[in-house]
Amino acid sequence: MIKKPELKHAEAIAAICSKGWRQTVAGQLSEQFQRQNVEYWYNLDRVKEEIQSGGYHSVAMQAGQVIGVIGGAMTGQATGEVFVLYVDESARYKGAGKLLLEALTKDQKQQGASEQWVSVQAGNMLGIPFYEARGFHLRGKKVNLTETGESQVSLRYYREID
Secondary structure, eight states: OEEOOOGGGHHHHHHHHHHHHHHHHTTTSOHHHHHHHHHHHSOHHHHHHHHHHTOEEEEEEETTEEEEEEEEEEEETTEEEEEEEEEOGGGTTSSHHHHHHHHHHHHHHHTTOSEEEEEEETTOTTHHHHHHHTTOEEEEEEEEEOTTSOEEEEEEEEEEOO
């Protein structure tokens, strides 16, 4: 079941996002940076704020438990963006990610989006095939220097939505 997240889901969202993000950067970025990033983005207070502000769009529920989460927003008049999409590893490859993306995409289309973007960590072999299978195409890459002096490579994917 896909639904709007509630404050009671904050701990599960934080855990799923923290673990999922760490899995996407394992072996690429230092433990120090991973810890700092998780503490910044997925601390309980921030997750609660994001739930209240609508930053987290939907959660996937199974047997009363959160098994996945998606967040995104309109970043332009006709442009939607996926900011975060993680599914608990015990529930992957069973359709939750697809349903979450469909829910966000439907809302973004209703808000006037005709295109959708997502950034994926280079080497993320969970995310890249998922997005490519749903019509996203690589449009470029962005390299950021982290606070710990590491290069973080983000691939920018795009698709038209109608």
